[in-house]
Amino acid sequence: MGRVKIARKSTFIDMTAMSDVTVLLLTFFMLTSTFLSKEPATVVTPPSVSQEKVQETNYVQVLVNPEGKVWLTMHNDTSQDYSNEKMKAALLDKVAEEYNRTHTKKIQFTALQKQAFSKLGSFGVPLSQMGEFLDLAQLPEGQTAMDKWLMGEDNNPNHRTGIPINWNSNEDTPNEFQLWMKAMRQTDNQNLADKIKDGTGVAIKADQNTAFEKIHMVMDNLQTIHMNKFTLLTALKAEGE
Amino acid sequence: MAEVAQNNGGGKGKSHQKKMQIRVDFTPMVDMNMLLITFFMLCTTMIKSQTLNISLPSNEKVDNVENMSQASEEDAVTIILDARLKRGSLTDIDSVNGKVVNEVYYYFGKPGNGSENPTGENNNLQKSEFLTDEINAAGVPTARGIRQIIQQRNKEVLAEITKLKEKYQKGGFGSLETKDGREKAQAAYDEAAKKVRRSENLKKPVIIIKSTPRASYGGLVEVLDEMQINSISIYQVDNMTKVDSVMLIDYQNRHR
Known part of the structure; x- marks a missing residue:
């Protein structure tokens, strides 16, 4: 009986080429990625036929959640002189100065607190609690505590999130939201001020099911401080919708 | 590719060592890269969100009425946005796309045709709907709902x-x-x-967009979209007046 000899072949698959491809892809994604920044509220923006893209630098995002709470995010120039960190520290100084002019209970920030503020993404707590909020950054686990505060998930009833805002059409007695927005115009970053003036520098991001009343209050506040032009962030509308 | 051929003392005939190959297994490397790619793919925002530019009129009171920009009566179209209510007083939410269902009303010219009492016969408010174009067999779209009304005016x-x-x-x-x-x-x-x-x-028409407090923000964007679709150059977002509210309530009471 003759036996059929089966040649033993190695099952080794050469993965080098595969590895090359994956490394290339990885490099691509690493270089092009901009991370989703964590926001205090998740919103679904309304669909629109508008094709215009949001700009990457020099704009202020006003995030409004369905309950009408407001948070701000400041995006500055890419240049070193007007970096986000420098401008935010300046912004906090400016706001504190304006706040102290009209309030009897003065606020003051330490260098450490200012540094903590300059590293924040979205912000939005009442100015009277801002000091306490920024002190959290010094603690271990501080970032988590701050995020929780902003999202309204820490179980401290005294901690309020969202920038205080109300119907106010008197420019001489601005509310805190108006103080912040006015200060945005007054930093050294002239590019941001110009963008705010031509309307592309203020972007309102809100959920599609938010009652118009809440958005109207934000718009009305902006109109009062002569920011009549702004943009609304929308999502791309699917065909046939 | 991932192998290094070793030739130990190839010249000397006595060596019994075989020609050996050192192979480096790249499979774990690929595994790890794939994981990293997945991570980056999930964490990136490739799609940038779109923006819609709007400009609102100044809040300041105009002392001189003559300086106010006035729309002539025949050009003016007022669109009022309201949210549909379920029984009770909750806003109705579409079970398919999760959006608040909006209703849209409109009137031409002055509210209540300029009369003192804008209710009943004088109420010139009409109801419409947000509808997409109907496309017939030949592929020609026909506008419906509020879009048709705007298109006729423009x-x-x-x-x-x-x-x-x-x-x-x-x-x-x-x-x-x-x-x-x-x-x-x-x-x-x-x-x-x-x-x-x-x-x-x-x-061309001058369109004034108004909205009740309970209407959704998504509805406002929808109206602004219609302006863009129908090439409307003059439009503005304005506040509801007392007459508008009276007319809306009157209309809704009659068509319950």
């Missing part, structure tokens, strides 16, 4: 825009063959379309 401008579109497709703004040519033609078309939209010689 007929002259839209006719000009259609002409421009045809001209663009025939290459009237420059050749569409090359990418560079297409961009130039597009820019020329945009410029011409802008001129038509703002033209003084064409009759």
Whole structure:
């Protein structure tokens, strides 16, 4: 009986080429990625036929959640002189100065607190609690505590999130939201001020099911401080919708 | 590729060592890279969100009434947005797309035809709907709902825009063959379309957008979209007046 000899072949698959491809892809994604920044509220923006893209630098995002709470995010120039960190520290100084002019209970920030503020993404707590909020950054686990505060998930009833805002059409007695927005115009970053003036520098991001009343209050506040032009962030509308 | 051929003392015949191959197994490396890619893919935002530019009128009181920009009665169209209510007083939410269902009302010219009492017979408020175009067998879209109403008021401008579109497709703004040519033609078309939209010689409506407090923000964006779709150049977002509210309540009471 003759036996059929089966040649033993190695099952080794050469993965080098595969590895090359994956490394290339990885490099691509690493270089092009901009991370989703964590926001205090998740919103679904309304669909629109508008094709215009949001700009990457020099704009202020006003995030409004369905309950009408407001948070701000400041995006500055890419240049070193007007970096986000420098401008935010300046912004906090400016706001504190304006706040102290009209309030009897003065606020003051330490260098450490200012540094903590300059590293924040979205912000939005009442100015009277801002000091306490920024002190959290010094603690271990501080970032988590701050995020929780902003999202309204820490179980401290005294901690309020969202920038205080109300119907106010008197420019001489601005509310805190108006103080912040006015200060945005007054930093050294002239590019941001110009963008705010031509309307592309203020972007309102809100959920599609938010009652118009809440958005109207934000718009009305902006109109009062002569920011009549702004943009609304929308999502791309699917065909046939 | 991932192997290094070793040839130990190839010249000397006595060596019994075989020709050995050192192979490096890249499979774990690929595994790890794949994981990293997945991580980056999930964490990136490739799609940038779109923006919609709007400008609102100044909040300041105008002392001199003559300085206020006035829309003539025949041009003015007021659109009022309201949310549909379920029984009880909750807003109705679409179970399919999770959006608040909005209702849209409109009137031409002055509220209540300018009369003292805008209710009943004098109430010129009408109801419409947000509808997409109906496309017939030949592929020609027909506007419906509020879009049809706006299009009828803006007929002259839209006719000009259609002409421009045809001209663009025939290459009237420059050749569409090359990418560079297409961009130039597009820019020329945009410029011409802008001129038509703002033209003084064409009759065009002035649209005033109002919204009740309970209507959703998504609805407002929808109305603003209609402005863009229908090439409306003059529109503004304004506050509800007392007369508007009276008319709306009157209409809703009669059509319950």
